[in-house]
Amino acid sequence: xxxxxxxxxxxxxALIVLLILTVxxxxxxxxxxxxxxxIDDEEETDEDDLDLTEQWGQGELQISLLxxxxxxxxxxxIEPGGFEIGWIDPVDGRDGYVADSSPNGGTLDHDERSSGIxxxxxxFWENPPSGTYRIEVVYYRKEEGGPxxxxxxxxxxxxxxxxxxxxxxxxxxxxxxxxxGETTTHRERTFVAEIKVR
Numbered sequence: 001x002x003x004x005x006x007x008x009x010x011x012x013x014a015l016i017v018l019l020i021l022t023v024x025x026x027x028x029x030x031x032x033x034x035x036x037x038x039i040d041d042e043e044e045t046d047e048d049d050l051d052l053t054e055q056w057g058q059g060e061l062q063i064s065l066l067x068x069x070x071x072x073x074x075x076x077x078i079e080p081g082g083f084e085i086g087w088i089d090p091v092d093g094r095d096g097y098v099a100d101s102s103p104n105g106g107t108l109d110h111d112e113r114s115s116g117i118x119x120x121x122x123x124f125w126e127n128p129p130s131g132t133y134r135i136e137v138v139y140y141r142k143e144e145g146g147p148x149x150x151x152x153x154x155x156x157x158x159x160x161x162x163x164x165x166x167x168x169x170x171x172x173x174x175x176x177x178x179x180x181g182e183t184t185t186h187r188e189r190t191f192v193a194e195i196k197v198r
Contacts, residue, residue, distance in 0.1 A: 045155060045163040052118055053155055057109040059126035060159040061197060063135060066120045067152040070143035072113055073170070075121040075154070076189070079104055080131025080197075085123050087111075087140065089187070104129050115143065128197045135192040139170040148172045154192045166192050 053064040065075040076086035083102045090096045100108040110122040135154060142148070154166040173187045 045165045049153060049155055049165070050163060052120060053122065053157065056120070056122035057107055057124040058157070059124045059128070061128040061133070062122065062124040062155075062157040063133075064120055064122045064155045064157075065137060065152060066118075066155065067115070067150065068117050068119065069147050069150050070115045071139065071146045071150070071172075072115055072141035073119070073121065073152060074111075074138040074140045075108075075123060076136040076138065077106065077123050078134040078136070079106060080129055080133065086136075087138070130197050133195050133197065135166075135195070136189045137168055137170060137192055138187050138189050139172050140187060142172040146172070156193070156195055158195070158197065168192050 049066055052066060053062065056062075056064065063075065063077055065073060067073055074087040076084060078084045079102055081104065083099075083104065083106075085099050085102055085106050085108050087098050088096055098108065098111060100111070104125070105127060106123060106125050108121070108123045110120060112119045112121055135156075137152060137154065139150075149169060149171060151167055151169050154168060155163055156166070157163045168190055170190050171188045173185050176184050176186060178184060
């Protein structure tokens with residue numbers, strides 16, 4: 001009887017530990033591509049990167065994209081209600097446009113079109129609505145001699161939390177000729193993370 005009680009107690013403790021580990025892992029970002037990775041939470045975000053983001057708009061939520069190579073990248077954030085901030089490609093014959101502010105107070109206040117060292121884009125909310133925010137990056141224009149598959153960083157600063165740095169590998173846009181001699185540029189969206197605001 002004592003052995004049975006001991007075994008049941010051991011199983012009970014093991015189930016509790018397993019449940020705690022499962023709940024803890026539920027909050028980690030989900031990636032669509034193994035090339036994308038979150039730099040270890042315990043590792044401090046680079047001070048130089050933080051200094052760069054300090055010169056742009058800030059609020060309770062700030063999402064910044066940083067890169068240091070020749071080329072144009074675009075930061076996209078889809079808010080909980082579905083509104084998207086960032087460069088919107090041409091649709092149905094209409095010209096493309098920049099959605100630089102949302103009805104929820106989101107603002108794209110820094111949109112880098114030139115490139116090189118310390119390039120970046122920045123979106124922030126003073127009072128972000130609660131829910132899930134989806135972050136994506138587009139390698140919009142590759143400069144001649146620019147990298148084919150570079151790495152960029154996305155820094156998320158949320159009030160009450162330490163900054164998190166996401167490292168993301170991008171794929172350069174590719175040109176494709178159609179049968180009528182027209183050239184189409186294909187730009188791939190790269191998923192970075194989904195973050196929750198409570």
